[in-house]
Amino acid sequence: RHYTSKITAAEDLYSIITYGFRGEALSSISSVSRLTITSRTKNDLHGNQLSVEGGKILSFSEVGCPVGTKVEVKDLFFNVPAREKFLKSENTENIHNVSVFVNYAIANSDKHFKLSIDSKEIYNLYPSSLKERITLIYGKSFVENLKYVEYENYLGKVYGFVSLDSVKTKKSHIFVNKRPVKSPFISSIMKKKIGDNFFILFFDLPPYFVDVNVHPAKIEVKFQKEKVIVDMIESLLKDNLNEFKTFTVSYQELRQPKAQYQTKEGKFEI
Secondary structure, three states, rough: OOOOOOOOOOHHOOOOOOOOOOHHHHHEEEHOOEEEEEEEEOOOEEEEEEEEOOEEEEEEEEEEEOOOOEEEEOOOOOHHHHHOOOOHHHHHHHHHHHHHHHHHHHHOOOEEEEEEOEEEEEEEEEOOOOOHHHHHHOOOHHHHEEEEEEEEEEOEEEEEEEEEEEOOOOOOEEEEEEEOOOOOOHHHHHHHHOOOOEEEEEEEOOOHEEEOOOOOOOOOOOOOOHHHHHHHHHHHHHHHHHOOOOOOOOOHEEEHHHHOOOOOOOOOOO
C-alpha cells in the first residue's frame, strides 16, 4: 500500500517526467471499489489477473490476455456510503470525467483514447497529429479559426494553437511537459495579452525547471524562474500573431493580485 516505482534516488524528485500516479493510489482505490488488474508482458506466454474487493484480495491467477495492463474499477464507494453521498450529480461527475479525458487525449495525440458513458460511445480517438486530435474534439469549423504558434529558445519550447477571435465558451488548455495543468500565472499572462481568445499551449521544459509537487494531484506547477516563462510567451505571441494587436503588460504587474485570472472550476463545455 506504500509502493512506488517512480523514485529510485533523491535526485529523481527534481526530474519528474511521468504523470506521477503513485503505486499506493491503486491500493487506496481498491479499498473503496471492486478492482481488477489484468497484465501481461511481451515475454510471457500468459498474463496474471488480480481481483480485489473492498481492500480484500479475492483471487490471483493466470489468464490469457493481450500484452499490456488493464485496470478496471467498478462500484466506486460501494462500501463507503457516507463518502458516496459527497459525489455530485451524475451529470456533473460526467462533466468532470469528460474534462479529464479531453485533457489527456489532447496531451497524447499519438495514443488511442476511447470514452463511453452508460454504454454510449462519446469519443473514439485513434492516434493522429495534434491538429487532427483537436479537430475531432472541437470540430472542423472551430479549428479553422486557430493559428499554430511556436517559439523555442535556450531553455525549451512552447507551441500550440491560439484562436484569432474571442471565445468565452471554451476552456483553454495548458500542458507542461505533456502534463495537463491549471496555471493562474500563465492564464493571467494570456488574459492580459490576448483577452478571451481560446488557446492550447504546450511547454517543453527541463524537468528540473518545473516543480510538479506543489499540489497533491499535480494539477498545478511552479517554475524555477517565472520571468523566463513571461519572456517565452511574449516572444511566442510577438513572432506568430500579427493578425491582432496584443496587449502589453509588465512582469511586475503580473505579480499583483489584480492580475490573477481564475478559470471556471469543474466545468467543461465543448
